[in-house]
Amino acid sequence: DAGVIQSPRHEVTEMGQEVTLRCKPISGHNSLFWYRQTMMRGLELLIYFNNNVPIDDSGMPEDRFSAKMPNASFSTLKIQPSEPRDSAVYFCASSPMGGPYNEQFFGPGTRLTVL
Amino acid sequence: AQSVTQLGSHVSVSEGALVLLRCNYSSSVPPYLFWYVQYPNQGLQLLLKYTSAATLVKGINGFEAEFKKSETSFHLTKPSAHMSDAAEYFCAVSGMKTSYDKVIFGPGTSLSVIP
Numbered sequence: 001d002a003g004v005i006q007s008p009r010h011e012v013t014e015m016g017q018e019v020t021l022r023c024k025p026i027s028g029h030n031s032l033f034w035y036r037q038t039m040m041r042g043l044e045l046l047i048y049f050n051n052n053v054p055i056d057d058s059g060m061p062e063d064r065f066s067a068k069m070p071n072a073s074f075s076t077l078k079i080q081p082s083e084p085r086d087s088a089v090y091f092c093a094s095s096p097m098g099g100p101y102n103e104q105f106f107g108p109g110t111r112l113t114v115l
Numbered sequence: 116a117q118s119v120t121q122l123g124s125h126v127s128v129s130e131g132a133l134v135l136l137r138c139n140y141s142s143s144v145p146p147y148l149f150w151y152v153q154y155p156n157q158g159l160q161l162l163l164k165y166t167s168a169a170t171l172v173k174g175i176n177g178f179e180a181e182f183k184k185s186e187t188s189f190h191l192t193k194p195s196a197h198m199s200d201a202a203e204y205f206c207a208v209s210g211m212k213t214s215y216d217k218v219i220f221g222p223g224t225s226l227s228v229i230p
Contacts, residue, residue, distance in 0.1 A: 004158070042220065042221075042222045042223060043159075043205065043220040043223070045217055045218075045219075045220075048217070056217060091158055091159070093158070093159075101147045101164070101166045101209070103149075103161045103164065104159075104161070104218065105160075106158030106159045106160065107158050108156075108157060108158050109156075109157075109158055
């Protein structure tokens, strides 16, 4: 059974470039979460969707970040333009239902380096 | 609002010794509480969760945690550490208020196991 799939696993880009991270949640899960993990700030929730609708995007750091979920099996997180301080590991997670009591299943992450 | 503190960013134990990782939470509503583990270069995976049933919760890999409302604590223990337990451990809290409550993660505790 495939878990959460993220691509690419590693991304190195130069400051000012556009970066798109991709996520395929577990089939049948209707909640999807994007997190950012850094040494300084730990694990931060950026945005989460329920039934493809963004419920809370208060964690998105600024307008350079945007996320979409066009259907139940795909989501993207875009950074445009990218900056060195965006360097982090970005995780996507999915959950069977929107309730907070449900386990979140994490993908392997995308390690982003912005030079 | 909810928050989580984890005492000790790094804990070292000898193989076979007791593992104790501390977690204290703050919540204005009855909480859901979780422990997740992150192995190197992987996403997080659920160890166990408390959802207002039994106060002593048993999880995978021999770990357990006890919910103590009076102490607002949810410490994670394992009687005998194994080398494979070396990882980062995250305590997390969410409120039972609505189905859209976010899960808030603590800063994490890195566990080292010494042979």
